[in-house]
């Protein structure tokens with residue numbers, strides 16, 4: 212379900228029942244199909260009209276990974292015709308990133324390098340993948356190799372939001388990787404945050420005040 216970024220309280224309730232909550236962001240130029248991919252995954256629907264995302268849309272989704280319920284926040288923002296910096300809050304606390312290009316527009320592939328560079332400035336370690344969208348328009352592209360991301364070991368998916376090819380697989384893989392990352396962050400700041408959260412809840416259990424400022 213799509214909601215405005217200013218959250219609606221009852222939708223947030225889900226996260227309290229969930230075992231884990233993760234945030235997944237989507238990057239890529241305008242019109243590569245970021246929003247259509249999310250619609251395909253979340254609602255199994257695809258309406259071909261072109262409506263560029265305005266500002267930010269937040270999609271809430273409950274996923275099952277193993278025997279756990281995971282509350283997933285998908286963040287979808289407007290890509291731009293030309294690369295422009297994204298607001299830092301978009302990256303803040305993200306656990307995984309889906310980078311999309313359009314197989315019919317070479318420039319959207321070339322621009323991945325800019326998106327990736329910015330992502331790594333904010334989130335050096337989160338799982339990320341490269342997604343080649345719109346393969347329904349030209350199946351032959353699936354025989355070509357797209358090397359961006361290989362060096363960094365990023366998984367690559369050929370997908371189509373229009374006919375659904377590989378969409379569920381890609382999203383499910385990324386949800387799983389986001390959860391794994393959250394449980395074992397390799398990012399130093401994330402580890403610090405997690406330790407602090409743990410200390411706070413242990414202190415609360417011990418009847419200590421959570422806001423106790425001492426860090427031993």
Ligand SMILES: Nc1nc2c(ncn2[C@@H]2O[C@H](COP(=O)(O)OP(=O)(O)OP(=O)(O)O)[C@@H](O)[C@H]2O)c(=O)[nH]1
Pocket residue numbers: 239240241242243244245246247248258259260261262263264265288289290291344345346347348370371372373374
């Ligand atoms: N043939 C084909 N067209 C697609 C596919 N996915 C998206 N499109 C079309 O591409 C256009 C842009 O799709 P969006 O999902 O709105 O693109 P976006 O990346 O969210 O764009 P911004 O919100 O502007 O950043 C729409 O007209 C879609 O119908 C696909 O898999 N195949």
Ligand SMILES: [Mg+2]
Pocket residue numbers: 245246247262263264287288289290
């Ligand atoms: Mg969009």
